[in-house]
Amino acid sequence: MAANRLDLYVPEPLGRPGDTPSFGDLHLSAPGEIRRPDTREKEANMRDLPYGLIRVLDDEGHAVGPWAPHIPIEVLHKGLRAMLLSRAVDERFFRAHRQGKTSFYMKSTGEEAIGVAQSLMLGKGDMCFPTYRMLAWLMARDYPLAAYANHIFSNEKDPLQGRQLPILFSAKDYGFYSLSGNLGSRYGHAVGWAMASAYKNDDKIAIAYVGDGTTAEGNFHEALTFASVYHAPCILCVTNNQWAISSFSGIAGANETTFAAKGIAYGLPSLRVDGNDFLAVWAATEWAAQRARANMGATLIELFTYRVEGHSTSDDPTKYRPADEASAWPLGDPVERLKQHLIALGEWDEGRHTALIESLAEEVKAAIKQGEAIGTLGKSKPPVSEMFEDVFAEPDWRIIEQRKQVMEG
Amino acid sequence: MALMNMIQALNSALDVKLDQDPDTLIFGEDVGYFGGVFRVTEGLQKKYGLKRCFDTPISEGGIIATAVGMGAYGLRPVVEIQFADYILPAFDQLISEAARLRYRSGGEFTAPITVRSPYGGGIFGGQTHSQSPEALFAHVTGLKTVIPSNPYDAKGLLLASIECDDPVIFLEPKRLYNGPFDGHPDQKLSTWANSGDPKAEVPEGHYTVPLGKAEVVRPGSDVTVLAYGTMVYVAKAGIEEAGVDAELIDLRSIVPLDIDTIEQSVAKTGRCVILHEASRYAGIGGELSALVQERCFWALKSPIERVTGWDTPYPHAFEWDYFPGPKRLAQALKRTMENS
Ligand SMILES: Cc1ncc(C[n+]2csc(CCOP(=O)(O)OP(=O)(O)O)c2C)c(N)n1
Numbered sequence: 001m002a003a004n005r006l007d008l009y010v011p012e013p014l015g016r017p018g019d020t021p022s023f024g025d026l027h028l029s030a031p032g033e034i035r036r037p038d039t040r041e042k043e044a045n046m047r048d049l050p051y052g053l054i055r056v057l058d059d060e061g062h063a064v065g066p067w068a069p070h071i072p073i074e075v076l077h078k079g080l081r082a083m084l085l086s087r088a089v090d091e092r093f094f095r096a097h098r099q100g101k102t103s104f105y106m107k108s109t110g111e112e113a114i115g116v117a118q119s120l121m122l123g124k125g126d127m128c129f130p131t132y133r134m135l136a137w138l139m140a141r142d143y144p145l146a147a148y149a150n151h152i153f154s155n156e157k158d159p160l161q162g163r164q165l166p167i168l169f170s171a172k173d174y175g176f177y178s179l180s181g182n183l184g185s186r187y188g189h190a191v192g193w194a195m196a197s198a199y200k201n202d203d204k205i206a207i208a209y210v211g212d213g214t215t216a217e218g219n220f221h222e223a224l225t226f227a228s229v230y231h232a233p234c235i236l237c238v239t240n241n242q243w244a245i246s247s248f249s250g251i252a253g254a255n256e257t258t259f260a261a262k263g264i265a266y267g268l269p270s271l272r273v274d275g276n277d278f279l280a281v282w283a284a285t286e287w288a289a290q291r292a293r294a295n296m297g298a299t300l301i302e303l304f305t306y307r308v309e310g311h312s313t314s315d316d317p318t319k320y321r322p323a324d325e326a327s328a329w330p331l332g333d334p335v336e337r338l339k340q341h342l343i344a345l346g347e348w349d350e351g352r353h354t355a356l357i358e359s360l361a362e363e364v365k366a367a368i369k370q371g372e373a374i375g376t377l378g379k380s381k382p383p384v385s386e387m388f389e390d391v392f393a394e395p396d397w398r399i400i401e402q403r404k405q406v407m408e409g
Numbered sequence: 410m411a412l413m414n415m416i417q418a419l420n421s422a423l424d425v426k427l428d429q430d431p432d433t434l435i436f437g438e439d440v441g442y443f444g445g446v447f448r449v450t451e452g453l454q455k456k457y458g459l460k461r462c463f464d465t466p467i468s469e470g471g472i473i474a475t476a477v478g479m480g481a482y483g484l485r486p487v488v489e490i491q492f493a494d495y496i497l498p499a500f501d502q503l504i505s506e507a508a509r510l511r512y513r514s515g516g517e518f519t520a521p522i523t524v525r526s527p528y529g530g531g532i533f534g535g536q537t538h539s540q541s542p543e544a545l546f547a548h549v550t551g552l553k554t555v556i557p558s559n560p561y562d563a564k565g566l567l568l569a570s571i572e573c574d575d576p577v578i579f580l581e582p583k584r585l586y587n588g589p590f591d592g593h594p595d596q597k598l599s600t601w602a603n604s605g606d607p608k609a610e611v612p613e614g615h616y617t618v619p620l621g622k623a624e625v626v627r628p629g630s631d632v633t634v635l636a637y638g639t640m641v642y643v644a645k646a647g648i649e650e651a652g653v654d655a656e657l658i659d660l661r662s663i664v665p666l667d668i669d670t671i672e673q674s675v676a677k678t679g680r681c682v683i684l685h686e687a688s689r690y691a692g693i694g695g696e697l698s699a700l701v702q703e704r705c706f707w708a709l710k711s712p713i714e715r716v717t718g719w720d721t722p723y724p725h726a727f728e729w730d731y732f733p734g735p736k737r738l739a740q741a742l743k744r745t746m747e748n749s
């Protein structure tokens with residue numbers, strides 16, 4: 001009898017603070033190992049892909065295998081620069097938070113290849129529906145740093161009029177859809193946006209992101225269903241950085257299957273990609289974009305990476321994971337790997353790399369200075385009437401009366 | 410007795426309950442090993458094991474649905490929604506399921522669940538870490554909505570909520586977690602331990618504060634002030650600033666509402682000012698105002714006033730312009746006195 005008793009199962013990670021980091025049985029495919037089906041291939045014939053891992057760069061920095069993309073050297077240079085810029089911006093703003101100049105900040109350290117490669121790969125008319133860890137997208141498209149500083153400081157010149165929490169940005173002209181604090185709530189917007197493009201017979205596509213943790217939200221599954229049913233021209237990404245604040249990805253189901261494999265149930269072609277490999281991210285995105293533009297519908301892409309830093313300025317990851325887990329991550333650092341590739345191509349060297357880091361640091365410092373000159377949080381803010389704008393297209397009597405009351409103190 | 414802040418008091422309530430009742434269990438995002446982003450469940454997984462306090466997938470709808478199923482089986486789940494702003498994906502589970510399971514099954518199935526969630530602003534959390542959604546729940550019959558304002562009440566009300574056979578939305582004013590914030594952001598916040606507030610003295614064992622019983626925090630004869638959560642301390646400061654002899658009532662629960670205490674007070678003072686942080690239109694203030702008008706009309710000497718957040722989303726840079734602070738309450742109190 002006793003042997004038949006049920007017991008409630010709750011998954012646990014392999015390591016906690018004090019333990020030696022372990023990623024268990026990762027099944028990392030070798031660089032170049034995964035086949036690249038034709039972009040017109042049927043989904044039913046590609047169900048092995050979500051269980052492999054598309055990698056292009058080998059340990060020596062060479063691009064190998066069928067997924068090796070053809071990227072012009074100047075784009076690779078631009079990509080490296082944007083990744084380094086993104087990292088420099090993160091460093092400075094994180095510090096600004098520590099100095100009390102803003103209320104909140106989130107870094108995307110280790111995930112820069114994703115935003116940069118996809119931002120550069122896709123077109124100006126395409127729309128990205130980002131998470132809060134997609135600064136790299138904006139950096140790749142040369143978003144003005146000083147304006148970004150004004151946003152982070154919520155000052156008078158904040159492009160979002162001081163209404164939004166820092167990081168929860170919006171930049172339509174840069175293909176960067178409005179962020180919200182609610183996880184996953186814009187995933188379906190990408191599908192709708194893509195369906196609208198198809199409806200209008202345009203050629204624009206959408207790309208959307210959720211984190212590994214966020215795949216548990218209903219929004220994720222609803223979006224996949226709609227994308228599948230209507231062949232929406234979009235790329236639906238899961239940035240699997242293996243952590244959701246303090247919860248390891250097993251709490252999102254990663255012990256049972258891959259995130260990419262979720263696409264199988266919806267009949268969506270699904271790729272699992274090394275997110276720290278700039279070339280692999282580029283190649284997978286290019287493949288999915290070709291399908292989308294050919295009216296063949298959506299692709300799900302899992303971007304496997306690692307959240308190197310804490311969740312946000314409010315978090316201390318040493319409380320819940322081994323302190324040196326980041327350095328144990330076998331797929332390395334995306335910046336180092338692209339740098340190694342460029343060096344292997346004879347298109348880069350250590351001296352230029354160091355000089356670039358230094359010049360970017362200066363660039364960021366100067367932009368932050370400009371933002372600071374206008375004012376940091378609490379020292380400067382847009383006129384208080386801005387609080388009442390854009391609630392509706394036209395304010396109703398409540399807004400008008402309340403605005404008057406506030407202005408009159 | 411021990412001096413506790415609100416986080417410790419809530420933790421103590423959960424500790425007591427896990428210890429006494431094997432059918433109580435806790436789950437929610439990051440509540441397990443880490444102990445919750447506000448640390449309310451700290452140490453509980455270690456003490457009671459993985460099955461009694463565990464992390465969940467990031468799915469608020471899933472969390473509430475699972476809790477309702479467990480409750481129907483006979484357990485007493487206490488779940489955490491990390492921020493009240495993120496309760497909305499679970500709205501259907503709360504409104505169509507938890508609130509009505511008893512009614513529609515003729516009492517066969519019930520959902521004795523407790524949904525804890527930090528709410529309210531004043532922490533520069535922006536639009537989605539600051540909202541006060543209590544009116545959304547109060548509008549739905551079948552759900553109880555409880556909001557403590559101090560460590561003693563927090564523990565007693567949480568224990569009463571867990572022991573309640575109906576689903577309870579338990580909103581924790583996060584601005585009060587560490588100390589009695591009175592709406593003056595520029596003044597140094599005293600901790601609960603240093604505040605000298607008797608409500609920071611919390612018994613270590615089991616006790617309850619009954620749901621539906623308001624507390625007269627400050628007796629007075631000129632005007633009744635109705636508040637709850639963070640606004641109780643803002644009200645104290647505003648009353649002092651206005652220099653009126655106000656009677657301050659901490660409602661403690663919105664549903665059930667202690668209508669008797671409200672009626673008795675307004676019958677005595679003849680004036681009423683309602684203070685809440687949530688936006689104004691169709692807020693709890695509207696319901697309270699209607700009730701006072703219906704039941705105390707002949708005692709009223711001046712129009713009922715509402716002091717609330719504005720009808721805008723919670724704006725980051727304008728936090729203190731939005732927040733209904735002591736100054737705005739004091740102005741309303743003076744108007745109320747002058748208008749009669
Ligand atoms: C609907 C909703 N629930 C909960 C939260 C609180 N929260 C913010 S970030 C986060 C973890 C997200 O993890 P993941 O999706 O893996 O993204 P990552 O932070 O790793 O990039 C949580 C639980 C939220 N913002 N929105």
Ligand SMILES: [Mg+2]
Pocket residue numbers: 211212213239240241242243244245307
């Ligand atoms: Mg994650």
